[in-house]
Amino acid sequence: MAKSITARELRKYWINQDEVALLDVREEGPYSESHPLWALSVPVSEIETKLPPLVPRLSAPIVVYDDGEKYADRAAARILALGYRNVFILEGGLSAYSLVGEVYRDVNVPSKAFGELVESITHTPSWSAREVKNVLESESDVVVLDARRFTEYNTMSIPRGRSCPGGELLYRVFQAAPSPETTVIVNCAGRTRSIVGTQSLINSGIPNKVYALRNGTIGWTLEGLDLETKKTERVPAPSVDAARKAQLHAEKWASHAGVSVIDDVQLIRFAEESEDRSLYLLDVRDPDEFAAGHPAGFSNAPGGQLVQATDEWVGVRGARIVLYDADGVRARMTASWLLQLGWEVYIFGTVVPAGLKSPATPSWQPPQTGAITVDDLQKLKGAVVVDLARSPVYRKGHIPGAWFASGPELSRDLKTVTGDGPIVLTSPDGDVAAINREEARASTMREILYLSGGTAAWVTAGLPLETEEHRLSEPIDVYKRPYEGTSNARKDMQGYLDWEYGLVAQLANDGVSGFHVIRGV
Template identity: 70%
Template sequence: MAKSITAQELRRHWINRQEIALLDVREEGPYSEAHPLFALSVPVSEIEVLLPSLVPRLATPVVVYDNGEGYVDRAVTRIVALGYHDVAVLEGGLSGYTRVGEVYRDVNVPSKAFGELVESIRHTPSLSAREVKTFLDGEENAVVLDARRFEEYSTMSIPRGRSCPGGELAYRIFEAAPSPDTPVIVNCAGRTRSIVGTQSLINLGVPNKVMALRNGTIGWTLEGLELDHHKTESVPLPSTETSRKARKYADAWAQHVGVLIIDGQKLSQLASEERRTLYLLDVRDPSEYAAGHTKGFTNAPGGQLVQATDEWVGVRGARIVLSDTDGVRARMTGSWLLQLGWEVYVLDEQCNVPENLRTIEPPIWHAKPDATAITVDELRALSDASVVDLARSPFYRRGHIPGAFFASGPELIQDLRVLEGIGPIVLTSSDGIVAALNVNDARKGISREVFYLSGGTDAWISAGHALETETRWLSRPIDVYKRPYEGTGNAREAMQGYLDWEYGLVGQLANDGVSNFHVVRERTVDENVVVVDVDDDDDDDDDVDDVFTCEHHQISR
């Protein structure tokens, strides 16, 4: 029996900046309806795939919960089997937590709540969709920069928009708008990346007039304005001259905020501390990372890292080291992560990383070939088999093995028990890994023979066999939350409801009191003083601020 932890004890970890990882082991759908601020979505059926990169250090305190579905015992067993040895169950589950703390809707909530806090404190300038449309109609030289990932931009974009993901804005701004007289509009799909992107350029100190498109492409759509589709225009990499200019601006802001720049020796020291979790993240564009990167560093493009920190960093209270090759992107990303309450460092881009740098090797689960695995040819030879697909529902909808049923990973045994037939059941998933992870649980829970397809649906495709799109649902597809700010065809009610929810996040943060967020204000007249708003439970811009004295532009705390 696993030990338990109370919600109050969990929250004290967050408030005191002590390392802890909180796992919601339900499907993403229920998770998106209600969860604590720093909870991670790690469905019980995918623990071995998702958990190691999110929580790489095996001694990290890990807490699991559900909402009474009965998943936690299975989750604890699987987490312990991976090698984690400080695992606890949240006392009372989600309903117990709601008695002492706020619960939040949607996903990537810490970053979105922080974005709203930034706007409320810094009064980030923005224009409505109609105002932007009118402005662009009368301003031929205005530049529209889309701060989302390129794939999102290409799906739908504001007219005249060019792709410039959030982490690239400070790096490429002087290439995108070389004249200080060029107005700049920053947009995303909703609010956060527009706010943070606009404020990034303002923080940088660019002379241009910079404004956010309020409510992004959602606001544009709700106003009945036309979007472009399948655009491929990107702001190019900066020239040597504009890169140096951006570097100077970024360095000044990073010093103002108190971002610590470290060398290889300090990096080695941080990496050698076995009692702390350390994430090494390369914040450059994925294409640059793919062309070459420092061993041990994972690619986490800066804009997305600020927007969705919980997709890379699962341990609240951990340390983060950022790297780039230009001295701009890591500094600007670090300035935001610091304000988000993380202990963050930036590796000097000119230093050499020690060849013997110690890095955490997360546990890796490998499927062991055994009697439960069958090949594509063996599956085709079975005349009475039922194929059950554990891929995420969007992948299942796009195409699956003919005749395959969709099943929920956490509810697999219950789903299999209602599956008609007496022949063997063959589990599959995109690459076969999730199917292999769950085959033993399935064999224990039902009387029929259960196998998994080695290589999964990918192997089926590689063998030259066709897929089908007719759906067969053993359970409701609640495994993926339908984001109202991604893709096209979203219901107006869902888009408006999402915006209304975002506007209420500052109030939730104030009532919750565990975020450790702070928003750095503009530089004061005295270059050696930084005024920092550290009150994370009040959205009033007239709060009394704490003043941190700086020596040589470094914050001493």
């Protein structure tokens, strides 16, 4: 049975650096409007699929809250059913928390707030969009490194930009700019990855002049400058000589920052203690390298994204993190930032010992009944398909006639479905549909089924999708990020920048971040 906890008691976990995971079990839209600093977005309808990798230890303390929607009790019951043993409900929910602690807008807030703190303390050098444009037009010995994920770079980029995700910057910079006279400009879509990427190169002591593009592609757009699209140019992997230079710089900075390197004996000990202390094993290399081969037990978390969005991989504040690479550069630089973000982090770069112990993990099994195949669905008479995909995925294509529904409000909104035939739940791979079948059955007398394999199975069968929308629920499940894509309103982009500028003051008033910015050598 879930216990209760007050907001003040919760905050003591962070202040004392004890382990705890805080889950906002609403949809991402409301979450992005207001939440505590260390809250994770885990909608109640996606707990079984989303929570286990974020919180791998069954005895880790987990706190859930909503803002009066009555999701918290349902969420706690589902978390307990997975095998978690230490579950709390936040008394008074978000409203009560807001009386004693700061609440924040947007997503990935800890990393973004930290980036603003870094700039305010280190005075990371930056150029405005106009200054960068003038330099690019007047000088040839300049390289532009886009520190975002390749897919973001491919969507839109500034002129002469090349993809070099943040965790790869030092590893590849000597390949991109072999001359110490070359000026290096680092950009992202907004501010954080530009600031952290630029400061990474400065901290490492490379001889080049390095500048951030102030306010990223948002700043570029607000200045009325044109972005390029569909670019595919990447900075290649470094030569032996370039990699060695990067390694020397990484080692010097990591030593100054106090990054700890562990051997296989210490890794074995951490694994043996993982029933009592949450442990995350993360390979910070490029996804293609990870896919080509990686140590058993390690998950891929590309270094730049891990710093930018730590909460997408690590859900338990106060946990241990061990990072792996094969080059001695990317893990060191990533670890140096996680250390400043207040994490207990180590790097490991040798062969992972065989038989490394794994803790008991949360488990979920699909329902034994209620599954139907694509063939079954086509033969059903009077069936209504209800799609639990995220709304952007639904808009791109769904089973013809399928209705979009919000997972947390599925029970409420199923009551508006007309007819008396069976209701068939689907989702991209069928898992979210399966895990919500029982809750749906409790809300209606109609037969509730789910599509095995989900919409992907429909596509595999060679059947068409449609894009015309049919809604049972309002699409509040996804926050529209004003720094992604090319169709953002000017006021939203400027509002986002204004919000970021105020984060340092919020951190100071809140007092639970545990951040500490390390100054250069």
